[in-house]
Amino acid sequence: MTRFVDVRNMVRWTAGRGPETIISEMMQYLEDDFRRWESFDKTPRVASHTPFGVIELMPTSDQETYGFKYVNGHPSNPARGFQTVTAFGVLSDVHNGYPTFLAEMTVLTALRTAATSGMVAKKLARPDARIMAMIGTGTQSEFQALAFRAALGINSVRIWDTDPAAMEKFVRNMAPLGFDITIADSAAHAVEGADVVTTCTADKANATILTADQVSPGVHINAIGGDCPGKTELDAAILGLGDVFVEYDPQTRIEGEIQQMSADFPVTEFWQVLAGHAPGRTSKDQITIFDSVGFAIEDFSALRYLRDAVEGSEFFEEIDLVANPDDPKDLFGLVRELSPIGS
Numbered sequence: 001m002t003r004f005v006d007v008r009n010m011v012r013w014t015a016g017r018g019p020e021t022i023i024s025e026m027m028q029y030l031e032d033d034f035r036r037w038e039s040f041d042k043t044p045r046v047a048s049h050t051p052f053g054v055i056e057l058m059p060t061s062d063q064e065t066y067g068f069k070y071v072n073g074h075p076s077n078p079a080r081g082f083q084t085v086t087a088f089g090v091l092s093d094v095h096n097g098y099p100t101f102l103a104e105m106t107v108l109t110a111l112r113t114a115a116t117s118g119m120v121a122k123k124l125a126r127p128d129a130r131i132m133a134m135i136g137t138g139t140q141s142e143f144q145a146l147a148f149r150a151a152l153g154i155n156s157v158r159i160w161d162t163d164p165a166a167m168e169k170f171v172r173n174m175a176p177l178g179f180d181i182t183i184a185d186s187a188a189h190a191v192e193g194a195d196v197v198t199t200c201t202a203d204k205a206n207a208t209i210l211t212a213d214q215v216s217p218g219v220h221i222n223a224i225g226g227d228c229p230g231k232t233e234l235d236a237a238i239l240g241l242g243d244v245f246v247e248y249d250p251q252t253r254i255e256g257e258i259q260q261m262s263a264d265f266p267v268t269e270f271w272q273v274l275a276g277h278a279p280g281r282t283s284k285d286q287i288t289i290f291d292s293v294g295f296a297i298e299d300f301s302a303l304r305y306l307r308d309a310v311e312g313s314e315f316f317e318e319i320d321l322v323a324n325p326d327d328p329k330d331l332f333g334l335v336r337e338l339s340p341i342g343s
Contacts, residue, residue, distance in 0.1 A: 002321040014111070024115075042248055053072060054072065060297050068299075075203050090103075090303075099321055109302070118152075226255065244257075246269055
């Protein structure tokens with residue numbers, strides 16, 4: 001039998017445990033797996049692009065457990081009543097290939113993306129950071145705010161979005177949680193004086209929502225909107241202002257902000273910072289840029305965390321996902337047993 005966390009149980013578990021608590025706990029799982037980065041199989045995600053959006057598979061394995069996520073990205077979906085991103089994921093036992101854990105990952109991906117941002121910010125943002133600018137207040141924005149409060153204690157958020165309803169939604173969700181929220185009248189207004197800038201827009205385009213003249217010394221830029229070829233958020237000149245950190249270089253070259261740069265543009269894979277092989281933030285005036293596109297090991301960490309967190313709880317069920325005949329060589333026998341005699 002395969003343990004399965006469906007949407008209902010995911011939402012109940014998240015609400016009961018608390019998103020901020022989950023994000024904080026998930027950061028440790030992410031750190032643990034990033035520190036053993038070299039033990040994982042790694043490959044850029046397998047993507048199928050259409051004019052409507054992209055559908056992707058994100059696989060990895062640590063030689064004991066195999067994991068993958070199915071995820072889409074369709075920027076025009078909200079206008080048609082659908083979510084931009086949906087996902088599910090699986091963990092399997094490498095020794096026999098059987099799936100052991102299956103979960104919805106639309107909610108879980110939002111939590112893991114936020115947890116990854118927070119984990120990285122603990123190393124790259126200034127320790128005294130107190131104000132975050134958020135450009136883009138769609139599905140991911142609330143989770144990001146919780147992550148930066150969990151990681152850095154940031155409680156003051158300046159927001160900007162071209163959709164006023166999205167900003168109203170953010171205020172409605174986050175003001176009751178104690179955030180000090182300022183609705184800016186432009187991206188430039190939002191980032192003025194900010195210690196951290198998060199960009200999380202969804203348009204599948206080479207957009208420029210942040211320009212080099214808007215970037216101040218010492219800021220940490222958390223660029224999470226770019227995640228496929230032809231989709232960027234930052235003025236390319238920004239990338240030359242500081243140090244750029246990525247998840248997996250071969251994938252980010254295709255999908256991230258650095259797709260705008262030459263093939264030899266220098267970047268640091270973040271796992272090297274955690275492992276002590278490369279420096280993170282080295283001065284208060286240093287500009288750091290996390291060019292985040294999302295990588296399979298993060299999904300592996302999130303699934304591993306969820307599997308452990310719901311163990312022994314009411315938040316999963318067991319489903320009969322794999323055929324299991326008494327004789328492993330007689331799969332047809334399962335069908336024959338239920339077939340009408342003589343048919």
